[in-house]
Amino acid sequence: MSLRQFMASIALSLLLLFLTVRLVQKGKLDIAYCWIWLGISVGALFVVVRYDLLVRLSNLIGAVTPTTTLFLMGFFVLLLMCLQFSLVISQHRRQIRRLSQELALRNGEGQAGRNGNKASIDA
Amino acid sequence: MRAVVLIPCYRERGRIGNVVRSVRAAFPDLDVVVIDDASPDSSACEARSAGALVLRHGCNLGYGAALETGYMHALASGYDFAVQMDGDGQHLPDQVRLIMAPVLNGSADIVIGSRYRPDGATATTPLRRAGHALFASVLRLTTGLRLSDPTSGFQAITRRALHLFTSGAFPCDYPDSDVILMCRLAGLRIVEVPVRMADRSGGQSMHAGLRPLYYSAKVTLSMFIVALNFLVWRAWRRERTANEAGEKGGSTPCL
Numbered sequence: 001m002s003l004r005q006f007m008a009s010i011a012l013s014l015l016l017l018f019l020t021v022r023l024v025q026k027g028k029l030d031i032a033y034c035w036i037w038l039g040i041s042v043g044a045l046f047v048v049v050r051y052d053l054l055v056r057l058s059n060l061i062g063a064v065t066p067t068t069t070l071f072l073m074g075f076f077v078l079l080l081m082c083l084q085f086s087l088v089i090s091q092h093r094r095q096i097r098r099l100s101q102e103l104a105l106r107n108g109e110g111q112a113g114r115n116g117n118k119a120s121i122d123a
Numbered sequence: 124m125r126a127v128v129l130i131p132c133y134r135e136r137g138r139i140g141n142v143v144r145s146v147r148a149a150f151p152d153l154d155v156v157v158i159d160d161a162s163p164d165s166s167a168c169e170a171r172s173a174g175a176l177v178l179r180h181g182c183n184l185g186y187g188a189a190l191e192t193g194y195m196h197a198l199a200s201g202y203d204f205a206v207q208m209d210g211d212g213q214h215l216p217d218q219v220r221l222i223m224a225p226v227l228n229g230s231a232d233i234v235i236g237s238r239y240r241p242d243g244a245t246a247t248t249p250l251r252r253a254g255h256a257l258f259a260s261v262l263r264l265t266t267g268l269r270l271s272d273p274t275s276g277f278q279a280i281t282r283r284a285l286h287l288f289t290s291g292a293f294p295c296d297y298p299d300s301d302v303i304l305m306c307r308l309a310g311l312r313i314v315e316v317p318v319r320m321a322d323r324s325g326g327q328s329m330h331a332g333l334r335p336l337y338y339s340a341k342v343t344l345s346m347f348i349v350a351l352n353f354l355v356w357r358a359w360r361r362e363r364t365a366n367e368a369g370e371k372g373g374s375t376p377c378l
Contacts, residue, residue, distance in 0.1 A: 097295065100181045101192045104158070108178040108196060 001051050009048040017041035033088075036081060124203040124227065127154045128219070129193035130175070131186055132210030136164040139210045143173035146208075149216040156196060157210065158189040166210075187295035194280070194288045204281045214277040218318040222279040231314035232284045233306055235270065236277035240317040254339050258300035261346060266307040270315050273300040277318060284311055292352075294345050297338065301345040308353040 001009075020037040023029035029037075047054050047070070058069040128146050132139050139157060146155050157170035161183040171177045178192055190207065197205040204226050208214035218236060225231035239255075251274075258273045280288070287293075287309055294301050306313055 096182070097184050097188050100184055101188065101195065104178040104180050104192055105196055105199070108156070108176055112176050112200070 001048075006048060010045065013041050013044040013048060016044065036084070040077065125201065126223070127156055127197050127200070127202045127205050129156050129158065129190070129197065129205050129207045130170075130210045131158045131160065131189035131193065131207070132162065132166050132170065133160040133183070133186070133189070134162050134164055135166045135210040136162070136169060138212050139166050140169035140173040142208075142210055142212055142216075143170050143175045146216045146219070147174050150219065153206075154202075156193060158193045158196075160184055160186070160189045170210075185295065187293070187298040190298055191288065191293050191295055194285050194293070197280075198282065198285045198289050202282070202285075204279060205285065206279045208277050213320050213322070215319060215321055218277070218320075221316050221318055222277065225314045225316065226279045226281055230312070231279075232281045232311040233303075233313045234279040235272065235275050235303070235313065235315045236318035236320075237270070237272035237275060237315045238318065238320045239271040240319065250335050254335050257339060258342065258346075261343070262300055262303060262307075265346075265350060266304060268303070268307055268313060270303065270313075271317075272315065273303050277320070287311065294349065297341045297345050299338075299342045299345075301342055301349045304346050305349045305353075308349070 016037065020029065020034055020041060024031060024034045051066070054066045054069060058064075058066045061069065061072075063069045063072070128150070130139070130142060130146075135142075143155050143157065146153070155175040157167070157175040157177050159167040159170065159177055159179045161180045167177050167179050178196060180189065180192065193205065193207065204223075206219055206223060208219070214236070222234045222236045225234045255272055255274055259270050262268050262270060262273055284306060287306065288302075292305060294305070303313060
């Protein structure tokens with residue numbers, strides 16, 4: 001890795017780390033969802049500092065260049081993130097459904113109390 | 124027996140009022156509950172003016188969630204059974220007695236009103252007929268249950284089934300033949316009776332255009348998930364029973 005490559009990678013990793021911390025500090029990003037971004041920025045820093053480990057990993061998995069390994073890792077991390085967000089969205093959907101149903105039932109209870117129910121049929 | 128008529132509705136202005144009035148005229152002793160899935164039109168007001176209790180969702184949640192809300196209300200309010208019908212006027216109030224009969228005589232937990240009658244008169248399209256045939260075949264193969272119209276939303280449901288539907292197992296996204304499969308696997312008694320149905324009196328069906336194709340794929344997947352969940356649950360129950368028997372020192376009972 002050339003010095004310029006090294007410096008650019010360090011700068012980008014630090015920028016992502018700074019951005020994540022700043023967003024959490026401003027309250028725009030929940031702590032619950034900041035871990036993955038912190039992990040990515042710290043992981044990127046680690047890969048830059050210990051480039052030899054990336055080369056070893058590339059040899060291990062049979063990749064021709066470390067760039068291929070990085071690309072694969074990035075792709076896999078993005079897939080995992082998509083899965084996590086799908087889980088979160090599904091959970092929120094369930095929660096919204098339950099809330100909306102509870103609200104409808106409570107409003108209905110009030111209305112039913114005013115009207116009075118009959119509802120009986122001879123078997 | 125206490126009973127309630129559940130009518131999920133979305134954008135049924137001009138129709139829902141007539142449906143509620145005709146149900147109330149045919150069955151003055153039954154409560155009519157309309158579950159309005161956040162219609163942007165005046166459906167909720169129409170239903171309320173016609174004398175129905177209206178449960179209104181704050182945002183659009185879909186047909187399945189509207190049904191589930193109705194089931195939750197029916198169970199919490201202590202009804203012995205519920206009749207569910209569409210708000211577009213397809214399900215005729217004079218046919219309600221037919222689907223209530225097996226519930227009232229205690230021979231069924233779920234009664235499905237089938238649009239396929241012995242005299243061959245049906246109100247459906249070829250595409251839907253193909254969908255019905257597909258789901259009926261899957262149900263027959265998996266459970267041995269012979270139904271002609273497993274997608275019908277015209278049903279009578281006992282309290283026993285309401286308990287199952289409100290246990291969190293109800294597939295809110297696509298409640299269709301997968302619900303029948305779930306009920307069958309849970310040991311509920313399912314009966315189908317032929318009924319007369321009308322054409323939609325207006326508005327747009329949720330199964331319009333090519334949606335049935337997409338819908339069929341989703342329901343098939345949902346049926347697979349229901350069957351898978353059942354297998355997991357049965358394995359878990361078998362294991363638990365075996366453990367309990369082991370702790371007591373007895374033999375494992377055959378399920």
